[in-house]
Amino acid sequence: MDTTAKYLSIAQDLSSKIKYGQYPVGDKLPSEAALMRLYGTSRDTIRKALEELTNNGLIQKVKGKGSIVLNTSRFTFPISGITTFSELNQRQQMHALTKIINLEERALPENIADQVAVEQRAATFVRRLRQIEQEPIVVDEDYILKSIVPHIPRSVAESSLYKYFEQELNLDIAYATKSITVEPGDDYTCQLLNLPAKSLVVIVRSLTYLADTSFFQYTTSLHRPDRFKFTDFARRSAKL
Amino acid sequence: MDTTAKYLSIAQDLSSKIKYGQYPVGDKLPSEAALMRLYGTSRDTIRKALEELTNNGLIQKVKGKGSIVLNTSRFTFPISGITTFSELNQRQQMHALTKIINLEERALPENIADQVAVEQRAATFVRRLRQIEQEPIVVDEDYILKSIVPHIPRSVAESSLYKYFEQELNLDIAYATKSITVEPGDDYTCQLLNLPAKSLVVIVRSLTYLADTSFFQYTTSLHRPDRFKFTDFARRSAKL
DNA sequence: AAGTGGTCTAGACCACTGG
DNA sequence: CAGTGGTCTAGACCACTTT
Numbered sequence: 001m002d003t004t005a006k007y008l009s010i011a012q013d014l015s016s017k018i019k020y021g022q023y024p025v026g027d028k029l030p031s032e033a034a035l036m037r038l039y040g041t042s043r044d045t046i047r048k049a050l051e052e053l054t055n056n057g058l059i060q061k062v063k064g065k066g067s068i069v070l071n072t073s074r075f076t077f078p079i080s081g082i083t084t085f086s087e088l089n090q091r092q093q094m095h096a097l098t099k100i101i102n103l104e105e106r107a108l109p110e111n112i113a114d115q116v117a118v119e120q121r122a123a124t125f126v127r128r129l130r131q132i133e134q135e136p137i138v139v140d141e142d143y144i145l146k147s148i149v150p151h152i153p154r155s156v157a158e159s160s161l162y163k164y165f166e167q168e169l170n171l172d173i174a175y176a177t178k179s180i181t182v183e184p185g186d187d188y189t190c191q192l193l194n195l196p197a198k199s200l201v202v203i204v205r206s207l208t209y210l211a212d213t214s215f216f217q218y219t220t221s222l223h224r225p226d227r228f229k230f231t232d233f234a235r236r237s238a239k240l
Numbered sequence: 241m242d243t244t245a246k247y248l249s250i251a252q253d254l255s256s257k258i259k260y261g262q263y264p265v266g267d268k269l270p271s272e273a274a275l276m277r278l279y280g281t282s283r284d285t286i287r288k289a290l291e292e293l294t295n296n297g298l299i300q301k302v303k304g305k306g307s308i309v310l311n312t313s314r315f316t317f318p319i320s321g322i323t324t325f326s327e328l329n330q331r332q333q334m335h336a337l338t339k340i341i342n343l344e345e346r347a348l349p350e351n352i353a354d355q356v357a358v359e360q361r362a363a364t365f366v367r368r369l370r371q372i373e374q375e376p377i378v379v380d381e382d383y384i385l386k387s388i389v390p391h392i393p394r395s396v397a398e399s400s401l402y403k404y405f406e407q408e409l410n411l412d413i414a415y416a417t418k419s420i421t422v423e424p425g426d427d428y429t430c431q432l433l434n435l436p437a438k439s440l441v442v443i444v445r446s447l448t449y450l451a452d453t454s455f456f457q458y459t460t461s462l463h464r465p466d467r468f469k470f471t472d473f474a475r476r477s478a479k480l
Numbered sequence: 481a482a483g484t485g486g487t488c489t490a491g492a493c494c495a496c497t498g499g
Numbered sequence: 500c501a502g503t504g505g506t507c508t509a510g511a512c513c514a515c516t517t518t
Contacts, residue, residue, distance in 0.1 A: 005506065008478055015480035031484060042508045047485085055295075056480050060414060060453045064484050064516035068453050174300065178472045182422060182442055182465035200440050200465055202422055213300045213308050225422035225440055232418045232472075238248055240255035240296050245487065271503060282489045287504085304497030304503050 007048035010039050014049060018058055018069055028066040029059060057233035100157050101139075101192070102127040108143055112207065112218050122146040123218075126157050129192055136193045139222040148216050172211035179205050180230060185222060193224050202228040247288035250279050254289060258298055258309055268306040269299060297473035335373055340397050341432070342367040348383055352447065352458050362386040363458075366397050369432050376433050379462040388456050412451035419445050420470060425462060433464050442468040 017023055030038060035046045050067055053059045059067045106125035123143040130138045142161065144152065149169065156164040165171040185193070185201035193201065202223040210216050257263055270278060275286045290307055293299045299307045346365035363383040370378045382401065384392065389409065396404040405411040425433070425441035433441065442463040450456050 007506080011478065012480055033484085044509090045507060048506085050485095052478060052480060056477065057415065057417075058480065060449075060451070061485065062452055062516090063486070063514070065452075066484065070453065173476050175297065175473065175475045177297075178474060180420065180468075180470040180472075182440070182468055200422070209300075211300070212302055212305075213310065228420075228422055230420040230470075232420075233415065234418060235415045236413050237296065238251065238292060240252055240292060240298065247487080273503085284490090285488060288487085290504095301504065302497085303495070303505070306497095306503065 006041060007045045008052065010035075010041070010046065010049035011052035014053060015056075015058060018053075018072070023069050025069050025071045027069055029069065031066055055235075057235075097131045098158055099129040099131065100126070100154065101129055103152070103154060103157055105146070106143065108145075108218065120145060120147045124149065124152050126152065126161070128157065135227075137224055137227050139189055139192050141220040141222070143218040145216055148210070148214065171216070173216070174209055174211040174213075176206045176208040181205075182225070189222050193222070195224065200225055204230075246281060247285045248292065250275075250281070250286065250289035251292035254293060255296075255298060258293075263309050265309050265311045267309055269309065271306055295475075337371045337374075338398055339369040339371070340366070340394065341369055341379075343392070343394060343397055345386070346383065348385075348458065360385060360387045364389065364392050366392065366401070368397065375467075377464055377467050379429055379432050381460040381462070383458040385456055388450070388454065411456070413456070414449055414451040414453075416446045416448040421445075422465070429462050433462065435464065440465055444470075 014023075014029065023029055029035070029050075032043055032046050032050070035049075036043055039046065050059065050061065053067075054061060057070060058072055060070055061067045103124070103126050106123055108121045108123050123145050126140075126142045126144070128140045128142075129136055130140065144161070148171070149165065152161070152164070162173070166173060181203050182200050183203055184198050185195065187197050189201060190197050190199050193199075195201070202225050204219075204221040204223070206217075206219045206221075207215065208217040208219070254263075254269065263269055269275070269290075272283055272286050272290070275289075276283055279286065290299065290301065293307075294301060297310060297312060300310055301307045343364070343366050346363055348361045348363050363385050366380075366382045366384070368380045368382075369376055370380065384401070388411070389405065392401070392404070402413070406413060421443050422440050423443055424438050425435065427437050429441060430437050430439050433439075435441070442465050444459075444461040444463070446457075446459045446461075447455065448457040448459070
């Protein structure tokens with residue numbers, strides 16, 4: 001869409017009203033009929049907005065009852081206080097630092113090279129160490145296809161690759177596949193993370209694709225195990 | 241729904257046709273107009289079916305082009321929905337064994353007891369060791385609220401809790417929040433998993449809810465780190 | 481009985497893609 | 500240009516929950 005779709009702006013409006021307490025957790029949203037009147041739109045549009053909220057874990061629709069606001073504090077999952085880079089980084093008062101270790105041209109690694117044709121395997125390799133309060137948390141290794149992103153300025157690697165891809169280059173990032181495993185780190189990684197040699201590290205590998213299904217980026221994130229936390233909201237979906 | 245909705249059976253039909261190669265990876269599905277004729281239904285119904293396939297990572301819709309079949313072979317371990325040990329086990333055709341270690345009444349642990357009212361904290365505690373090919377893989381510890389499931393037969397704990405909940409008790413399991421961390425295991429857990437004392441284990445904690453938003457089950461899964469793999473298909477969603 | 485969400489239909493206009 | 504998916508509308512009937 002060029003301008004934001006109506007159902008999306010309604011979803012965003014409802015979302016912020018939930019966030020700011022206008023619809024408290026446990027309460028119900030207005031009925032679909034009431035929302036039709038409120039936003040002056042058709043039922044289908046309201047239902048698409050509510051579907052967005054449902055997919056994001058903000059509400060649960062109950063037949064015959066209504067749309068119930070859920071407790072969306074996924075980051076206060078009731079376990080003791082492990083804090084990750086991305087969590088800490090959201091709170092801006094923390095001293096997060098990104099150190100660029102490599103920024104160079106490299107071919108895609110063998111194990112994922114079958115994602116693309118041979119002539120497109122040229123990539124930019126970026127290795128970055130993320131620290132918080134002088135403590136190393138995670139090493140990110142990115143391969144970004146040069147056929148899609150010809151050049152990555154050093155200043156971009158120091159801040160946010162995604163912001164550059166989406167806002168500057170207008171790339172439409174659509175989906176990714178991820179895997180999480182726990183493996184012994186190589187010596188260099190352990191050294192960077194300030195861990196004893198051969199220590200276990202958490203490895204998150206992702207393959208990222210654009211909206212036209214073209215493969216675009218391969219990322220390996222190597223986490224200190226004591227600073228790793230992954231949280232997820234999952235709906236039980238139809239078995240296909 | 242009592243009988244399966246039309247859009248869901250279309251989604252399942254398309255899914256199996258993709259699975260069995262009638263629509264190969266990289267090819268396009270028939271257009272929405274063609275599918276309307278094929279299934280003799282309205283466009284909205286076709287679109288809801290395609291949306292199911294999209295959410296499950298089977299296709300990617302491209303404006304002006306069509307619906308492209310994605311490669312899903314990479315995901316032999318789909319935990320991105322809510323999937324259990326025995327569900328996995330069916331798909332992978334392995335020799336799995338479940339040993340019941342505890343099956344008794346216990347109150348919910350303190351740290352998650354605030355999920356429910358005090359008078360409802362009575363739960364059934366089930367601890368099970370899951371083995372594949374004689375090798376211990378994971379210890380599952382479940383707390384199931386007695387207010388919702390009064391009794392769990394031993395035979396059920398040996399096979400599948402979910403099948404019992406959904407097929408026997410007709411519970412409508414709707415969503416869950418999960419976290420994944422890596423922590424030193426306690427001595428008993430390490431012993432069960434055949435690991436040295438104090439070894440790191442992967443801990444997956446989930447809170448599961450029914451369609452009426454009532455909290456229902458708390459699960460802790462303790463995995464051998466060398467046998468743990470979590471894979472996920474994630475779409476970039478609208479920021480709400 | 482009244483209100484709620486779930487499904488399905490039929491039609492319309494738009495933006496994007498391709499030949 | 501014709502074909503594609505994206506959005507929006509207006510109406511209908513159903514199953515479920517509450518009063």
